[in-house]
Amino acid sequence: MEKCRENAKVVKENLEKSGRFNIVSKDNGVPVVAFSLKDRRQYDEYKISEMLRRHGWIVPAYPMPPAAQHINVLRVVIRAEFSRTLAQRLVFDIHNVLHELEKVHVPKVMNNITEEKKDVVENGVKKSALDAQREIIGQESNKRQKIMAA
Numbered sequence: 001m002e003k004c005r006e007n008a009k010v011v012k013e014n015l016e017k018s019g020r021f022n023i024v025s026k027d028n029g030v031p032v033v034a035f036s037l038k039d040r041r042q043y044d045e046y047k048i049s050e051m052l053r054r055h056g057w058i059v060p061a062y063p064m065p066p067a068a069q070h071i072n073v074l075r076v077v078i079r080a081e082f083s084r085t086l087a088q089r090l091v092f093d094i095h096n097v098l099h100e101l102e103k104v105h106v107p108k109v110m111n112n113i114t115e116e117k118k119d120v121v122e123n124g125v126k127k128s129a130l131d132a133q134r135e136i137i138g139q140e141s142n143k144r145q146k147i148m149a150a
Contacts, residue, residue, distance in 0.1 A: 007087040008031040
């Protein structure tokens with residue numbers, strides 16, 4: 001468990017050094033690093049999560065509980081088989097994703113789920129905010145694929 005905490009510290013410290021993230025998690029308990037973007041004008045945590053998946057990482061993004069739902073976080077759980085090399089590789093891939101997103105200037109996806117946005121009505125069919133967000137992400141993904149293919 002001590003190795004896990006050390007590797008979580010490597011991820012946390014490198015993300016802090018970048019100056020782009022707020023670290024939300026605490027250093028005690030389960031070795032988890034939860035972090036959010038300081039600047040979400042060009043892209044959000046959901047877009048980073050989606051792009052990291054293309055690099056083979058599963059780093060979920062989700063809103064905080066109701067009292068802080070205006071904050072979205074990315075979460076990395078450091079497991080026993082997660083080595084220091086993997087920790088460094090993850091940070092490297094996160095920075096690469098940020099550079100890719102800055103080059104493409106992808107429009108920001110809906111990043112907050114407020115009470116007013118719980119239901120989106122389209123063609124007389126109610127959709128949950130999550131369904132609407134998935135649809136938006138799919139559309140953005142299709143746009144990006146067309147741009148990259150051109």
